Amino acid sequence: MPMCMMAILYQTAQNAPILVAANREERFDRPTQVPKIQSGSPRVVCGIDQQGGGTWLGVNQHGLFAAVANRKKRGVPVNPRSRGLLCRELLEAHTAKQAYQHALRELETGAYAGANYICADPASAWVIYGGDEIKAIPLTPGLHLIGNGNLDDADDPRQEFAMRMLTLHKLDSPVTFLAVASRAFSRQTDAGGRRGLVINRGDYGTVSSTLLSLAEKIQQAVYQYCPGSPSEHSYDDFSALLRQVLSTDRSKKQLLEEEDFDDYNDYLDYVEES
Numbered sequence: 001m002p003m004c005m006m007a008i009l010y011q012t013a014q015n016a017p018i019l020v021a022a023n024r025e026e027r028f029d030r031p032t033q034v035p036k037i038q039s040g041s042p043r044v045v046c047g048i049d050q051q052g053g054g055t056w057l058g059v060n061q062h063g064l065f066a067a068v069a070n071r072k073k074r075g076v077p078v079n080p081r082s083r084g085l086l087c088r089e090l091l092e093a094h095t096a097k098q099a100y101q102h103a104l105r106e107l108e109t110g111a112y113a114g115a116n117y118i119c120a121d122p123a124s125a126w127v128i129y130g131g132d133e134i135k136a137i138p139l140t141p142g143l144h145l146i147g148n149g150n151l152d153d154a155d156d157p158r159q160e161f162a163m164r165m166l167t168l169h170k171l172d173s174p175v176t177f178l179a180v181a182s183r184a185f186s187r188q189t190d191a192g193g194r195r196g197l198v199i200n201r202g203d204y205g206t207v208s209s210t211l212l213s214l215a216e217k218i219q220q221a222v223y224q225y226c227p228g229s230p231s232e233h234s235y236d237d238f239s240a241l242l243r244q245v246l247s248t249d250r251s252k253k254q255l256l257e258e259e260d261f262d263d264y265n266d267y268l269d270y271v272e273e274s
Helices: 083-090 096-107 157-166 174-184 239-246 251-258 264-273
Strands: 004-013 016-027 032-038 044-049 057-060 065-070 115-120 125-130 134-138 142-146 204-214 222-226
Touching: 004 065, 004 115, 004 125, 004 157, 004 174, 016 057, 016 065, 016 174, 032 222, 032 239, 044 083, 044 239, 057 083, 057 204, 057 239, 065 083, 083 096, 083 115, 096 115, 096 125, 096 134, 142 157, 157 174, 174 204, 174 222, 222 239
Parallel strands: none
Antiparallel strands: 004 016, 004 142, 016 204, 032 044, 044 057, 057 065, 065 115, 115 125, 125 134, 204 222
């Protein structure tokens, strides 16, 4: 089955609560649209799987990040709904809390093949297992890894490699994280599938890579995308699209000023209740 590998540094880097590095593995012949601002509301920047119409990773105007990876599951339905379409639905939410709750409701219908979903905003972050067991796990501050199995699985050789490479340096800034992650996520695996993150297994392998920094200041947000194996291709800069999307949400600033909210968490409570 297609695979993926993702690292997320949550709430620990200076001025950037969400930092992400992710490699997508799929069939090489599966058509894909590079990241762009999608139509509709809220505004979302993401790539599109042109076969299923969904996405594997994106960010919306509220600063919500969502992504999906495959996961093993027994009893897959005959005609499962696209997991990528559900990822796009999660990006319609205002908050990570709303997104993960929607993911749980959908996965409990049994209409999907196995999946892991990741939802994160500056206030909370969650991993949702959608395999034989449906389960939501809150992310604690720090570095986490997720692929096609469990979160922070020490028995996964690629997670073990990624953790070792990423923790060679103190990940206290977005610049350091992105620099270290770009090297780690561009490293090809050996013949045994170890000591690297980029894979090539004939008809499928690493088809793209993403580096993302959701900074506190919009003008410092970073979105870099490699349309192919990062061991062979360079990352293109899509940061202008990300900043354009994040700049759309003027209502948060207006509410904070006009309604005299004390902080962002008060604003999120307001959104949940409205």
